Amino acid sequence: MNQPTPQRRRRRAFDWSTAVIAVLSGSAALAVYWRDGAERFLAVLDTDLLLFAYMVPKVLAGCLIGGFVALLLPREQVARWVGHESGMTGLLIAMAFGFILPGGPFTIYPIAAAFLLIGADAGTVVAFIVSWTLIGYTRALVWELPFFGADFVFWRVVMALPLPILAGLLARLAVRAGFPVKSTGPTDKAP
């Protein structure tokens, strides 16, 4: 029975990004109120609150799926699967896991580093990271959907579908052309 490894918590109640956006938003809201009056102010609020309320159940579902997948799919197992594949299959599997695995940079990059340690080539690792970045479902579901709406996100993801494979192939080409991926050996950082 594999005990889920507790993820490193990096949770603060306050973060600068949100604070900056909150200040910007507050100023913009005041400016709208002052320039266009209360009616316009409320109209904007109404539209966005509705959009937000509409997305809340999806955000919750996305978070729960992420919580369960992280527990059910032990990362050692994933690393073993990806590390031993090569060729096109390796890229496709890496892309699939990039899509499936939840979590932020603090979970994803250590997994990618583990792939390398276990023997995956740089192209596979690149495909994995690009896939997680561009088509990972938690990101699309939890973050992008509330901001952009379903139509935009759907098409954005469709355009991005070939990109992880393409990036992986480009990385392999670069390595074959002499890009120095293997470096100083033991001093290479790994988690």
Added chain:
Amino acid sequence: MMLAVDLMLWLFVVALALAAAMRGRLLLVQGTRAGVIDFLHLLPRIGIGVIGAGYIAEILPRALIAPWLGAESGLTGIVIAVLGGALTPGGPVVGFAIGAAALKGGAGAPQVIAYSTAWALYAVHRLVLYEVPMMPARVVWLRALVSLPLPFIAAGAAILIGKP
């Protein structure tokens, strides 16, 4: 359509919860807890960002956005968007709020796709702060290098297909 998506998502949640429960009550509780904590952590941030983006879009000067980032701005707009994405600092709230505000404020969809793809792939501060400390540096640079054309490809595809 949206209802079907919701239904599918929640069926998926139930299936995963069952799979977890079958492997022990503890796993079910832990998974639910992790998900709910994540949700509570993210909800105010997303809320501020989504509502803020609406107001920021209202005060953006449309007359300025349209020629530089509008649907007619073509490759110039895409290049500006990619540079903007690479240089946007901060966490996801910032990137998504700016992208959404630009879209509402008159930027073209391909340009916004270029922005958010570039921001996701090679926002400079994220490479340096997160990726390099956790991965062999040369692989990070290789990843960044091969990522360079990707936002242009995504935006080009959006122009070709004419969606969204």
